[in-house]
Amino acid sequence: MNTIKFAVAGLGRIGKIHLDNLLQMEGVEVVAAMDPSEECRLYAKNNNIPFITSSYKDLISMGDFSVILICSPTNTHADYVEMGALAGKDVFCEKPLDLSLERVLEVLKVVHESGVQLMLGFNRRFDKEFKKVHELVKEGAVGEPHLVKITSRDPGAPPVSYIKQSGGLFLDMTIHDFDMARFVVGKEIDEVYAKGTVLTNPAIGEAGDIDTAVVTLTYMDGTMAVIDNSREAAYGYDQRIEVFGSKGMVQANNNFNDSHRLYTSKGIEGALP
The missing domain is CATH 3.30.360.10 (Dihydrodipicolinate Reductase; domain 2)
Structure with a gap:
């Protein structure tokens, strides 16, 4: 099995979740991470990520990966996707791509012309x-x-x-x-x-x-x-x-942590969704 090398941009709440999931997957290696927050970079360091930076440009320049996950704030998504596509990287980006429809269409044009794959996080x-x-x-x-x-x-x-x-x-x-x-x-x-x-x-x-x-x-x-x-x-x-x-x-309907039901004189109890 070929190993797919990933980089993660943004290690806030959702970025940490994506990183944790990637680290548990076979055939995947997370080789780089980026976040302006020192606390978030420390999180990457504690997970033994080899290359850690506070700069997205430095992350792209590092280059030794084929897929980038963009989990940074919304106002960075369009620029980060565009830069990733121009660097020849396949991109997974959290939604939304941008708050401007005009800007979305501009980025999609760059993605199409670059021939890379783009997926948005509609899980x-x-x-x-x-x-x-x-x-x-x-x-x-x-x-x-x-x-x-x-x-x-x-x-x-x-x-x-x-x-x-x-x-x-x-x-x-x-x-x-x-x-x-x-x-x-x-x-x-x-x-x-x-x-x-x-x-x-x-x-x-x-x-x-x-x-x-x-x-x-x-x-x-x-x-x-x-x-x-x-x-x-x-x-x-x-x-x-x-x-x-x-x-x-x-x-x-909702998924539950378990399907138990407790019936007593006080009523019926079960797990929260």
Whole structure:
């Protein structure tokens, strides 16, 4: 088996998760890491990464890798993807690619002309439950889809410092649900109506964002989808989807750490999602 050499740019919360996963995979070697934070560089050092730097340019110049994972702040994504593509590296980038559609199209043109592979972090397409829903809809098991319902609630909001540069709830969190709404039924969106507010943390509102939202989507064929979001679900990570169609309905519900149920005189207890 050929070993694929990786570099990781950005070792914040998600970058650390990606690094830890890569280090457990066969046929993968992480040879370089980059982050401006000393604490994050120390994390890489403690994981025995050979080349560690605070500069993305230095990371690209190091060169001894074929794939780069970009897990840095949103406002760096477009430039980092472009530089990686021009250096001939395949790129995995966390979403979103950029907050400007014009800039996204510019970067995609560079990627195409460079002949490299680019993948964005829309992980729910690979979740086995959501993937099964997609497959059943595609096979016609529910007939013609009429309604899609998506619930997406996080166990807690990211730091306000992150939220300020993330693009906001719709571009940072709901973006996964926009992707899933299209992916699960294979349709494009014609109309969007969204309503949001601040209900969990006033500091999020002070930063110019919202933490709770409901979105109604109308597909090109007139069918509809509804998404509800919250940054803070007290009971854990809540991800559910439902597709209702002319012949039936298919649902995917939350995964749990275990499936136990404790029945007592006080009620029924189980694991959090």
